[in-house]
Structures are given as C-alpha cells and as structure tokens.
Amino acid sequence: MVVILIRYKITFIYDGTNFNGFQRQPGQRTVEGVLTQKVNVMAKHPTPPIVVYGSGRTDSGVHALAQVAHFDFPFDLPTTAIYRGLNSMLPLDMEVTKVEKVSDHFHARYDVSGKKYLYRLALGEFQNPFKRNYTGHWKYPIDMQKVNHALKDLVGEHDFSSFVASGSTAHTNVRVIYSATANYDPAANEVSIEFYGNGFLYNMVRIMVGVVVEIGSGIRPENDIPRLFQVKDRNQARLTMPAAGLYLEKVYYENEDPDHPTKLPPKP
Amino acid sequence: MVVILIRYKITFIYDGTNFNGFQRQPGQRTVEGVLTQKVNVMAKHPTPPIVVYGSGRTDSGVHALAQVAHFDFPFDLPTTAIYRGLNSMLPLDMEVTKVEKVSDHFHARYDVSGKKYLYRLALGEFQNPFKRNYTGHWKYPIDMQKVNHALKDLVGEHDFSSFVASGSTAHTNVRVIYSATANYDPAANEVSIEFYGNGFLYNMVRIMVGVVVEIGSGIRPENDIPRLFQVKDRNQARLTMPAAGLYLEKVYYENEDPDHPTKLPPKP
Incomplete structure (x- = not known):
C-alpha cells in the first residue's frame, strides 16, 4: 500500500x-x-x-x-x-x-532563520487583575532613555552566556540580535519590548528584560551590558522576569526576511 | 470599652x-x-x-x-x-x-441609584484564545443598525419578566434602563454593549445581550423586544450569554448622577 x-x-x-x-x-x-x-x-x-x-x-x-x-x-x-x-x-x-x-523539504524547526519575541511589562504599584497572566509587573519608575540605551547595547552578535539559564543545552551561546526596541503606552501604563534575533537561549529574553528594567530604574549602571557580555556569568544577571509577560510573536524561515536570512551557525 | x-x-x-x-x-x-x-x-x-x-x-x-x-x-x-x-x-x-x-449613613447596597454594565462580544468563526475568559463569542455576522434598533427598544421603564432567569428573588421585575449603546471595534472585531439602569435582575444583562445579538444576526425579528415585554415569558428569550463577557463597570450612588437619582421602587 x-x-x-x-x-x-x-x-x-x-x-x-x-x-x-x-x-x-x-x-x-x-x-x-x-x-x-x-x-x-x-x-x-x-x-x-x-x-x-x-x-x-x-x-x-x-x-x-x-x-x-x-x-x-x-x-x-x-x-x-x-x-x-x-x-x-x-x-x-x-x-x-x-x-x-x-514541500517535504520544509522543516518547522531546522529552517528557522529568526524569531521575534515580545515582552509586556505592566508598571504601577499593584498589578491590574486582568493583566496578571499576560504581563510582567514592575513597580519602580522607569526611564525610557536608559531602557533604549540598554537595548542598543544588546543588538549585534554577542556571547550571551550571562543571559542563559542553567539547563540550556545549546552548543554555543553566541547569538545575533537584529533589533531590540521598546515602547511605552501611557494609556495602559505598560512598557513593551520587542527582540528580533537569529535564535534565543533558554530564558534569554526574560533575563535580558530583567537587566534592561534594572538599568531603566537605576538599580544597575547604564553601561552594564558590555560588562555582562565580558564576564559570561549568569549569576550577575539576577532576575528572570515572569513567563506571563512573554510572547513568541513571529517565526521567520529562510529567505522570508531578505535582510536577515541567516540560520544559527552549524554545529562545530 | x-x-x-x-x-x-x-x-x-x-x-x-x-x-x-x-x-x-x-x-x-x-x-x-x-x-x-x-x-x-x-x-x-x-x-x-x-x-x-x-x-x-x-x-x-x-x-x-x-x-x-x-x-x-x-x-x-x-x-x-x-x-x-x-x-x-x-x-x-x-x-x-x-x-x-x-459617613455611617452610607450603605454600599441600599444607597445604589444605578449600575452600568459592559458586555464584550468577540466576533469571528473561532474565538481568540486570549479572549476566552474575557468576552462572549458570536460567530454570525451582526448588523449594527439592527443592534442599535433593539437597544433603543430596551431603554425606558419596562417589566423585564422575559429577561430574568429562574431563581430571581426580586419582588418586582420592573426596571428602568437609562441608556443602552453599542460600539463595534473593527481592530478587535468586537462588539461592546453598555447598559445603564436603576437595577438589573438575575442574568438580565446576559439575556438581553442574547436577544439583541439574535436580532442583529436576523435570527429574531427586528421588532421582537416590545413583544417580549408583553408576553412576560423567559422561555421566549432563549440565550443567556456567557458570564465571561460581562463586566460591572460602575456603581452609582444617590445624587452622584443628577440626571438619574432614583433608587429602586420601595417594597410594596
């Protein structure tokens, strides 16, 4: 048959x-x-x-x-x-x-050339009950200029060893972030942060958002990200922001985005 | 002491x-x-x-x-x-x-002069997963002109016996609806219906929304509401729309709204 x-x-x-x-x-x-x-x-x-x-x-x-x-x-x-x-x-x-x-040649996992993630962060002293499963929550004031500065530091090809949770099975922690942008919506009192990259390590987005908001609130120095890339030490990036605020927004396949057709580097 | x-x-x-x-x-x-x-x-x-x-x-x-x-x-x-x-x-x-x-004379229940309820109804063939606990769902096309016509028929002082669920312990089914308005948001593909009245019976808003959307979709004749007021028969208003779409939006107390200071009629 x-x-x-x-x-x-x-x-x-x-x-x-x-x-x-x-x-x-x-x-x-x-x-x-x-x-x-x-x-x-x-x-x-x-x-x-x-x-x-x-x-x-x-x-x-x-x-x-x-x-x-x-x-x-x-x-x-x-x-x-x-x-x-x-x-x-x-x-x-x-x-x-x-x-x-x-086609039989398409593979949902192996042909991925990039992903876009969105993180929604609700500000304010207490979290709105309707947002509890759909946003992270941050009660300190945030300076969006500092947030944007920090995001700019994340863009590019870097070793993200300080931004990966233990338990990752990736063979390399080098990833490329094509863009990282933030937007503040005053009506919702929410910050949205969008990351587009060729791949993300275990908990990487949630750890990056933690560092970025700590910088935004002055808890961490404004130029801390280059140092974190150098030290390659997860313990220096303390927070993992809650899962509830994280959204897989888009999956890109090879040749879908002519600007960023790259796949992850092949196994060595 | x-x-x-x-x-x-x-x-x-x-x-x-x-x-x-x-x-x-x-x-x-x-x-x-x-x-x-x-x-x-x-x-x-x-x-x-x-x-x-x-x-x-x-x-x-x-x-x-x-x-x-x-x-x-x-x-x-x-x-x-x-x-x-x-x-x-x-x-x-x-x-x-x-x-x-x-003041010690204020009473959250007995001094209510009116309430405003909002009903959110998501349209489309299948319901968006993020809306399942926060909207009702209706898969048929809706004519907003018919919806507005139906809502106009609900406004005023009426006997809402056809719009009350069994189990109500109210001593009268007469209520006044001050306003009933609908809005269609094309971005969300949602209809929002707002009711402001001096009081609402058990399940009354959810039953009214059911009748209104049936009229809006042509399942029920456009002039059916005056007939429903007359027959005083709950079995003729079949649907009770899901609880998930219903929001208590505002509670009014005596003299807070000079246009509508009324309380419920006193017990006979």
Whole structure:
C-alpha cells in the first residue's frame, strides 16, 4: 500500500497560562501534546502516529501569537478542512490561524532563520487583575532613555552566556540580535519590548528584560551590558522576569526576511 | 470599652474567572469571602468579625471594573494604609483602586441609584484564545443598525419578566434602563454593549445581550423586544450569554448622577 503524506505548516496562537510549556511530556498538558493528539484524531489514529514538529519550545506560562509547526498528514485535505477541523477540536486556549501545504523539504524547526519575541511589562504599584497572566509587573519608575540605551547595547552578535539559564543545552551561546526596541503606552501604563534575533537561549529574553528594567530604574549602571557580555556569568544577571509577560510573536524561515536570512551557525 | 468604628467605602476590580461568584459561601472561593477574610486579618480578627457589604452580587465568571463595598473598621487608619494593606494581602485577581472614609449613613447596597454594565462580544468563526475568559463569542455576522434598533427598544421603564432567569428573588421585575449603546471595534472585531439602569435582575444583562445579538444576526425579528415585554415569558428569550463577557463597570450612588437619582421602587 502506498501512503501519500502531505506536509502541512500551521501557524497558531496559544495562551500559555494553563500549559506546562510546549514540549510533549507524559501526564502533562503541553502545547505539543494537545496538538499532536488532535492531529492524530483528525487522521483517525494512523500507525505510526503523526509527529508534530514545532519551531521550538516555549516555557510554562509563555504565550504565542504566531507559533509554527509542521506535520505529515495521510490524507490530502484542503487547507480549510485542516483549519476548521483542528479548530473545532482544539481547547479554547489554542487556535490555528493559518494552514499551508508545504514541500517535504520544509522543516518547522531546522529552517528557522529568526524569531521575534515580545515582552509586556505592566508598571504601577499593584498589578491590574486582568493583566496578571499576560504581563510582567514592575513597580519602580522607569526611564525610557536608559531602557533604549540598554537595548542598543544588546543588538549585534554577542556571547550571551550571562543571559542563559542553567539547563540550556545549546552548543554555543553566541547569538545575533537584529533589533531590540521598546515602547511605552501611557494609556495602559505598560512598557513593551520587542527582540528580533537569529535564535534565543533558554530564558534569554526574560533575563535580558530583567537587566534592561534594572538599568531603566537605576538599580544597575547604564553601561552594564558590555560588562555582562565580558564576564559570561549568569549569576550577575539576577532576575528572570515572569513567563506571563512573554510572547513568541513571529517565526521567520529562510529567505522570508531578505535582510536577515541567516540560520544559527552549524554545529562545530 | 468604647470602640470607634470607621466606615470605609472601597472600589475594587476583579477578574471573575476563578471566583465562584460574589456572595460568601462556605468552602467556595468568592469575592466577598476573600475580601471579608483579608479585612478581618487587617483588623486583627475582631469579635464579632467585620462584615463586608457589597453593592450587589455578580455571578461566577463575571468581572468587575469598579465594584463597591463598605465595612466598619475598628481602627482609624488613613485611606492609603487601607489601600496598601489590602492590596498587599489580596490575591492577584483582585485589586482595590480607591478607598474613602464615609459617613455611617452610607450603605454600599441600599444607597445604589444605578449600575452600568459592559458586555464584550468577540466576533469571528473561532474565538481568540486570549479572549476566552474575557468576552462572549458570536460567530454570525451582526448588523449594527439592527443592534442599535433593539437597544433603543430596551431603554425606558419596562417589566423585564422575559429577561430574568429562574431563581430571581426580586419582588418586582420592573426596571428602568437609562441608556443602552453599542460600539463595534473593527481592530478587535468586537462588539461592546453598555447598559445603564436603576437595577438589573438575575442574568438580565446576559439575556438581553442574547436577544439583541439574535436580532442583529436576523435570527429574531427586528421588532421582537416590545413583544417580549408583553408576553412576560423567559422561555421566549432563549440565550443567556456567557458570564465571561460581562463586566460591572460602575456603581452609582444617590445624587452622584443628577440626571438619574432614583433608587429602586420601595417594597410594596
């Protein structure tokens, strides 16, 4: 029997609050676990089961505005059928926003050329109840000029060893940040910080935001980031900002952004 | 021993998602229950315990942008001390926004002259995961002209017997709606409906929104509301829209709004 497998690329949103992170784990409610289960139900439980490949992990409580995954499906369905079928089965904290048929050469994880993350930080003495799962919280005044200065220091190719949590399995801590920008919304009393880079280490964004806001509030000297790059010591970057404020905003694939087509450097 | 009791009026926000409604009930996490417990901790557990009087109940899952309550406190503390003290003890899904000292004649429940409710309704085929606890969802197209027509029919003094859930203990179903307005936000693809009235029956807003959107989508005739007032039959207004979309937006007290100083009619 010949089975034709069709490769689908899906883009999807999730509210990370009630997921134990992305990666499938027995007995845990994870994004990959829920998605894999529904894809296999839709395909009537083929043997071997369909494997869903995500662009990368997100931690417990981290959200996604446009996560990407691919899988090989044993039926040639129109993309709208996959879209409607999955969305009618998925729980309310996940939603597929786009389905594409792609070539067998496309790989949601290995072809990533860059990612964009957003961090939302609510200011004020006490946190608004409606924001508790969707923003970090910072009660000290922030000087946006200092924030922008710090962000500028993060841009470029650097060794981010001071900005990676223990437990990282990356073979190199060198990454390139293409841009890092901040915006203050007075109506919401929120600072949003956006990072675009070729890849991010374990907890890297949340640690960078911690350093940036400490600089913004004068708790840390304004020129501390070049020093942190040099010392390569995670203990000098103390804070890991809460997962609730972090959003995977966009995943870029090779040649999607002509300015930044690079992939991660190959393994040595 | 003479104990001087100071009456405080507090205004507070809550995310209703994880509360089993407002009213204190043994073994349940309720807004009144949590608040009463913290107020008594702050006052060092006086005997008899302090009672917290809310402006009225909200159901399980219903939110408040400005709920009001009062209590008599055995210490004459500055309002900022009550504000900071309560907020540092309250769980993250509640936040006190304002504390005032008021006369012993003020009563958070009996002096209410009106309330404003907001209902947020997300449109689109599938609901956005980030909105699932904060909006109702409606997948059919809505004609805003029909919505506005229906809302106009609701304004005024009417017998809302067709719009009250069984279980209501009100002695009359006559209420006055001062205004009912709708707004469509194309960026969010959401309809917001705001009701201002002298009082609302059990589930009344959620039932009214159900009728209004059915009219807006052509499921129900455009002039159905006068008929519903006449028949006084709850079974003819089928839908009760989800609690998640409903927000208590403002509580008015006597003489706060010179245009609408009325209280509910007294018991016969």
